[in-house]
Amino acid sequence: MDMLNIKNVQFAYDKSRQVLNNINFSIKENNVAGFLGLNGAGKSTLIQLIIGLLKLSEGTIEIASLNTKSHHKEIKKMIGYVPQDLAIIENLTAYQNVKFFGSIYGLKGKELREHVDRALEFVQLSDRAKDKPSKFSGGLKRRLNIACGIVHNPKLIIMDEPTVGVDPQSRNYILESIQELKQQGKTVIYVSHYMEEIEAICNQVVIINNGEVLYSGDMEELKRQNGNELLNVIFHEPLEDEEKRQLLSEFKERAIFRSDTEVEIKVPTEAEDSFNQLISLKTNFNHRIKRIQLSDVTLESAFLELTGNNLASDIVQTG
Amino acid sequence: MRSFGILIANFFQKMFMEKVVLVNLIVLPILLIGILGTSLSSIYNPKPVKHVPIGVVYESGSQQYKPSLEGFFADDEVKELLIATEIASVSEARHKLGEGAYKAVLIVPEDTDLLMSNGEDVELTVLYKEKDTIEQSIIAVTLSTLTDATNSLRIAYEIMPQKENGHQFVFEQLITDSDISGQPKTTAMNYYGVTMTVLVLFYGLSFSINNIHQDFKGNLGVKLRISPIPPIITIISLFTAGVLVSFAQASIVILFSKFVFNVYFGEHMYIIFLITLLGSMFFNVLGLLLGVYINNRKLLNLITNIGIPVMIFIAGGYYRIDLGLFSFISPVTYIQTLYFTYIYQNELLLPYTFTILLVITAGILVSLTMLSKYKGVQVNEDI
Numbered sequence: 001m002d003m004l005n006i007k008n009v010q011f012a013y014d015k016s017r018q019v020l021n022n023i024n025f026s027i028k029e030n031n032v033a034g035f036l037g038l039n040g041a042g043k044s045t046l047i048q049l050i051i052g053l054l055k056l057s058e059g060t061i062e063i064a065s066l067n068t069k070s071h072h073k074e075i076k077k078m079i080g081y082v083p084q085d086l087a088i089i090e091n092l093t094a095y096q097n098v099k100f101f102g103s104i105y106g107l108k109g110k111e112l113r114e115h116v117d118r119a120l121e122f123v124q125l126s127d128r129a130k131d132k133p134s135k136f137s138g139g140l141k142r143r144l145n146i147a148c149g150i151v152h153n154p155k156l157i158i159m160d161e162p163t164v165g166v167d168p169q170s171r172n173y174i175l176e177s178i179q180e181l182k183q184q185g186k187t188v189i190y191v192s193h194y195m196e197e198i199e200a201i202c203n204q205v206v207i208i209n210n211g212e213v214l215y216s217g218d219m220e221e222l223k224r225q226n227g228n229e230l231l232n233v234i235f236h237e238p239l240e241d242e243e244k245r246q247l248l249s250e251f252k253e254r255a256i257f258r259s260d261t262e263v264e265i266k267v268p269t270e271a272e273d274s275f276n277q278l279i280s281l282k283t284n285f286n287h288r289i290k291r292i293q294l295s296d297v298t299l300e301s302a303f304l305e306l307t308g309n310n311l312a313s314d315i316v317q318t319g
Numbered sequence: 320m321r322s323f324g325i326l327i328a329n330f331f332q333k334m335f336m337e338k339v340v341l342v343n344l345i346v347l348p349i350l351l352i353g354i355l356g357t358s359l360s361s362i363y364n365p366k367p368v369k370h371v372p373i374g375v376v377y378e379s380g381s382q383q384y385k386p387s388l389e390g391f392f393a394d395d396e397v398k399e400l401l402i403a404t405e406i407a408s409v410s411e412a413r414h415k416l417g418e419g420a421y422k423a424v425l426i427v428p429e430d431t432d433l434l435m436s437n438g439e440d441v442e443l444t445v446l447y448k449e450k451d452t453i454e455q456s457i458i459a460v461t462l463s464t465l466t467d468a469t470n471s472l473r474i475a476y477e478i479m480p481q482k483e484n485g486h487q488f489v490f491e492q493l494i495t496d497s498d499i500s501g502q503p504k505t506t507a508m509n510y511y512g513v514t515m516t517v518l519v520l521f522y523g524l525s526f527s528i529n530n531i532h533q534d535f536k537g538n539l540g541v542k543l544r545i546s547p548i549p550p551i552i553t554i555i556s557l558f559t560a561g562v563l564v565s566f567a568q569a570s571i572v573i574l575f576s577k578f579v580f581n582v583y584f585g586e587h588m589y590i591i592f593l594i595t596l597l598g599s600m601f602f603n604v605l606g607l608l609l610g611v612y613i614n615n616r617k618l619l620n621l622i623t624n625i626g627i628p629v630m631i632f633i634a635g636g637y638y639r640i641d642l643g644l645f646s647f648i649s650p651v652t653y654i655q656t657l658y659f660t661y662i663y664q665n666e667l668l669l670p671y672t673f674t675i676l677l678v679i680t681a682g683i684l685v686s687l688t689m690l691s692k693y694k695g696v697q698v699n700e701d702i
Contacts, residue, residue: 053541
């Protein structure tokens with residue numbers, strides 16, 4: 001069954017600013033779907049439409065086969081949202097925080113206490129339940145943020161950049177806990193700029209660019225569509241312009257320059273073609289080559305192929 | 320209803336976990352009352368009230384009694400308090416009373432001589448323009464010696480109907496020395512007991528602003544707005560929580576001032592608490608409106624940190640100044656006027672009260688309408 005089904009969604013903040021164009025995709029139940037896109041691609045707007053923060057004007061969004069317009073009350077209880085900016089109350093203890101968010105979803109009494117204990121245990125904050133978030137590190141605050149978003153046992157959990165600014169230990173813990181959520185039968189939408197995270201935990205990926213969905217589907221299928229392997233060639237010294245032109249004419253659109261000394265070449269699927277191209281490289285640039293590495297196609301290269309943009313440089317530029 | 324209760328409880332829980340808030344908004348105002356009330360009492364210079372001008376009308380048929388009354392007013396002790404001037408007619412007397420030439424008019428009715436000669440009761444009428452002033456008390460006490468001396472003489476006190484609505488509140492009246500029994504002695508302590516209470520209420524404005532920005536428009540607000548709780552319930556609960564906190568804090572200040580500093584709050588404390596509730600709602604609704612329309616946090620911080628003290632100053636909250644009509648720019652003036660008019664004139668100004676209720680109602684409706692349509696997310700540091 002599809003947990004999330006989006007059909008023909010269009011959205012504009014005003015007449016001059018169309019943010020989403022004809023969005024169509026679905027996410028199956030018990031999937032972990034990664035949302036990828038540059039800043040301003042429309043990810044946040046789409047998330048806000050899904051969680052009901054923005055009013056849908058065109059198209060339909062269905063969650064667990066329920067239309068968000070006609071069943072918004074039932075749907076609200078199904079969604080757990082973990083925002084990028086921490087939504088925790090610094091003055092209250094961790095336990096009080098989680099309890100509050102559980103109570104606003106209708107939990108009370110013994111059921112509420114059990115849910116709170118479970119949520120704190122899930123994020124491994126049971127021993128810090130009586131402490132206030134003001135004493136927590138960034139990683140622990142992020143974990144508490146997650147606990148507050150899942151305490152009411154939602155079916156669909158949306159996490160917006162949950163690992164921003166956290167230490168590696170907490171980050172690994174968060175990624176592991178998402179895997180555990182999947183094992184519990186939850187559906188997770190994971191929004192992140194970190195390709196390696198999406199690659200590590202997601203089995204479905206949705207790539208959004210300029211308000212349109214460029215790809216929605218299986219992660220491995222995306223990589224297959226963009227080649228099998230990558231040849232990473234590093235030169236001793238920067239190539240001259242003429243040499244670059246020579247390489248590009250040889251490998252055409254399969255060669256991408258990472259820098260003046262590094263080029264990435266998609267290896268063709270035909271073994272003979274691969275072999276011929278390796279020979280050509282060796283012949284023309286033998287003494288100039290420092291190292292050749294063969295690697296699997298990454299999500300990053302697939303993203304680059306689809307959008308023509310580098311997500312890493314987008315993070316650097318926008319901070 | 321349950322959601323409403325959860326949000327209110329959460330608000331109070333957050334509030335009382337932060338001890339600095341309790342210190343700032345209860346302890347500090349009480350300290351200010353004590354410090355300002357004690358240190359500034361010497362500069363208040365109470366003025367004694369004497370030589371109160373009154374007009375006397377002797378209607379026809381009272382000429383025999385007239386010398387007796389004139390003799391009374393000629394007494395040195397009476398002259399020290401009252402200066403009586405004969406006026407030809409009641410209409411002229413009313414006119415001059417309205418103009419303020421006299422503080423009261425004594426009317427000796429036309430059948431006085433006849434009634435007195437028959438040994439019947441005579442009723443003199445004293446017309447006032449302004450109710451429950453110090454001058455009125457002096458006149459009443461002085462004239463009571465007349466009735467004490469003459470068993471058949473009675474005095475009826477009436478307020479002359481006003482053309483204008485409301486009551487001109489004059490700061491000078493507050494500092495008039497009054498040793499008349501039953502009248503409040505106006506001191507610096509009494510003055511600051513009220514103004515510091517109003518200061519506490521005014522800070523309710525910042526509660527509402529913060530509530531809207533943190534718990535509705537901010538990150539926490541996002542979680543509330545996507546929860547099953549309707550936005551209107553969230554807004555009403557934030558407003559109610561702000562009102563309850565303001566009211567509780569102001570009430571603590573009032574009770575402490577009354578029982579420790581002996582600040583005088585009028586005859587009936589329930590009226591004071593009613594005004595306090597009105598003030599809580601009034602300032603919180605102003606905060607609600609500011610929170611709705613202004614997104615710039617720096618501007619809102621400026622309003623709270625600078626605007627509030629300035630408005631308190633304009634209303635004479637820190638030092639007794641009368642800026643006339645200019646003082647009405649400050650919303651503090653309206654609540655302060657309600658307090659002082661009740662405490663010192665025993666009157667609840669109904670026009671003010673109804674106007675404030677109207678502002679509260681309109682403010683809530685506008686805020687509910689605007690906020691329930693609010694969509695999107697406000698970033699932490701915006702604009």
